[in-house]
Amino acid sequence: MAIIGGGITGLSAAFRLQKMMDETKEEVDVTIIEASNRFGGKIETLQREGFTIERGPDSFLKRKREALDLVEELGLSDQLVSNNLGKAYILKNRELHPIPEYSFMGVPSLLKPLLDSSLLSEDGKARALNDLFIPPYPPFDDMSVGDFFAGRLGQEMVDDIINPLLSGIYAGDLYKLSLRATLPQFIELEKRTGSLILGAKQVLPKNKKKTSQFATLKNGLSSLVDRLVDAIRFPMLKNACVTRIEKMNGRYKIVLKNGETLVADGIVFTLPHEKTQDILSDCPYLKQPNAEPCTSVGTVAMAFDAAQVTIQKEGTGFVASNKEPSAITAATYTHLKWPHTTPSGKALIRCYVGKKGDEAILDESDEIIIQNSLDNLKDVVDIDGNPEFSVVTRLRESMPQYVVGHTQWLKQIEETLGHDYPHVYLAGASYDGVGLPDCIRQGNKAAKRLFNELLVDA
Numbered sequence: 029m030a031i032i033g034g035g036i037t038g039l040s041a042a043f044r045l046q047k048m049m050d051e052t053k054e055e056v057d058v059t060i061i062e063a064s065n066r067f068g069g070k071i072e073t074l075q076r077e078g079f080t081i082e083r084g085p086d087s088f089l090k091r092k093r094e095a096l097d098l099v100e101e102l103g104l105s106d107q108l109v110s111n112n113l114g115k116a117y118i119l120k121n122r123e124l125h126p127i128p129e130y131s132f133m134g135v136p137s138l139l140k141p142l143l144d145s146s147l148l149s150e151d152g153k154a155r156a157l158n159d160l161f162i163p164p165y166p167p168f169d170d171m172s173v174g175d176f177f178a179g180r181l182g183q184e185m186v187d188d189i190i191n192p193l194l195s196g197i198y199a200g201d202l203y204k205l206s207l208r209a210t211l212p213q214f215i216e217l218e219k220r221t222g223s224l225i226l227g228a229k230q231v232l233p234k235n236k237k238k239t240s241q242f243a244t245l246k247n248g249l250s251s252l253v254d255r256l257v258d259a260i261r262f263p264m265l266k267n268a269c270v271t272r273i274e275k276m277n278g279r280y281k282i283v284l285k286n287g288e289t290l291v292a293d294g295i296v297f298t299l300p301h302e303k304t305q306d307i308l309s310d311c312p313y314l315k316q317p318n319a320e321p322c323t324s325v326g327t328v329a330m331a332f333d334a335a336q337v338t339i340q341k342e343g344t345g346f347v348a349s350n351k352e353p354s355a356i357t358a359a360t361y362t363h364l365k366w367p368h369t370t371p372s373g374k375a376l377i378r379c380y381v382g383k384k385g386d387e388a389i390l391d392e393s394d395e396i397i398i399q400n401s402l403d404n405l406k407d408v409v410d411i412d413g414n415p416e417f418s419v420v421t422r423l424r425e426s427m428p429q430y431v432v433g434h435t436q437w438l439k440q441i442e443e444t445l446g447h448d449y450p451h452v453y454l455a456g457a458s459y460d461g462v463g464l465p466d467c468i469r470q471g472n473k474a475a476k477r478l479f480n481e482l483l484v485d486a
């Protein structure tokens with residue numbers, strides 16, 4: 029078997045296959061094939077001058093169990109750290125406004141925090157309250173996140189609250205993003221309660237104590253990758269870019285860029301979908317008709333002496349409103365949200381840059397990206413001088429866009445591919461969830477299917 033791609037999805041798939049083999053005493057050759065010179069894909073932690081800096085993802089959701097379960101299986105539970113709680117803000121008109129309390133993905137569950145909010149105009153608030161009176165949508169299979177929320181709560185609410193909150197996860201155009209693939213729970217809530225506000229009330233019981241939702245590892249997420257790489261006994265190829273797959277008598281010849289080949293009976297692809305599409309170029313149905321290219325984003329970590337930084341509005345960071353003419357789309361006061369990352373007497377702020385339709389900043393030099401981010405940051409945080417050092421990371425075409433119809437398309441391509449390429453599976457951020465727990469779940473699932481098909485049912 030072959031697993032193509034050594035990000036968290038591919039490594040999880042390999043680890044799961046190994047576990048199943050250990051449990052059943054079945055043996056089969058598995059090779060992990062990674063194009064770059066390191067494993068982990070988007071996950072990359074940098075240790076520098078006592079700081080733990082995440083260049084990509086910084087944590088995972090605890091509610092989805094797969095990441096926590098993997099951490100436990102790998103014996104890393106004692107390294108787990110949960111985030112500090114704190115207020116989060118939305119940047120609008122160069123000012124920070126608190127996100128209304130008791131809201132679920134931006135949808136208010138109580139009226140008072142919405143009515144008191146400085147984020148919306150009086151008209152915007154009145155329009156949001158209409159949600160309580162307008163009838164539910166007639167049954168539908170899918171529609172865009174933007175249309176769905178704007179139809180119920182109004183445009184202002186989408187631009188100034190919902191869009192900024194979702195942009196950290198999808199960095200996309202909400203009017204193309206599939207509701208069913210990204211936030212299906214809202215379809216159900218609206219159908220059941222006839223209103224998003226009433227639906228949010230059911231999901232967020234009043235006076236429920238706020239608890240930490242995210243976790244990471246003390247030495248950064250790369251320690252999860254390192255532990256996986258240590259635990260996996262299969263051959264793991266680096267600098268091995270797959271360019272083509274050829275069918276040969278029910279098996280597959282995997283061709284690498286350097287001309288070398290491997291033979292496999294089953295394959296799990298864990299690459300960004302565009303890359304898989306190039307490799308399986310004889311499968312035109314893999315191209316989604318209304319596909320949108322992945323969005324490119326960047327992170328800018330800035331390390332300061334604590335005395336240089338005064339956070340005026342106490343909290344853990346902010347996201348920028350959709351229309352804010354700011355280079356940064358979000359910022360985390362990492363030393364406050366994740367104190368273990370920062371030596372005492374220091375401060376660490378991580379900004380995000382780049383969003384759909386505004387990715388040109390990533391073509392600028394590091395110096396310009398840092399200067400622009402710092403200038404924007406200084407609007408809302410008192411910063412004296414320049415960072416002691418900064419780390420810019422460009423993650424090109426890194427945020428997959430689940431466009432309207434995504435779920436239906438995925439079902440179709442899985443069926444057709446299963447017919448054309450038996451024992452070949454697609455898993456990872458391009459398909460069924462972008463978060464780390466989603467990727468781990470997909471890696472596990474593909475491994476189980478392949479194992480059952482090739483070893484149990486054979």
Ligand SMILES: Cc1cc2nc3c(=O)[nH]c(=O)nc-3n(C[C@H](O)[C@H](O)[C@H](O)COP(=O)(O)OP(=O)(O)OC[C@H]3O[C@@H](n4cnc5c(N)ncnc54)[C@H](O)[C@@H]3O)c2cc1C
Pocket residue numbers: 032033034035036037038061062063064067068069070071083084085086087088089268269270271298299300303325326327423426427455456457458462463464465467
């Ligand atoms: C800036 C940013 C911040 C994020 N923050 C969070 C967060 O805080 N929490 C969270 O849960 N999620 C977060 N995410 C999402 C999450 O990090 C990703 O969805 C996840 O890491 C993707 O894992 P993957 O294994 O599916 O893909 P990747 O990590 O993209 O791995 C794919 C691998 O395939 C390799 N590859 C590509 N082409 C070939 C080829 N032809 N042959 C062989 N190998 C190839 C690549 O080199 C790569 O190593 C974030 C994403 C980004 C971009």
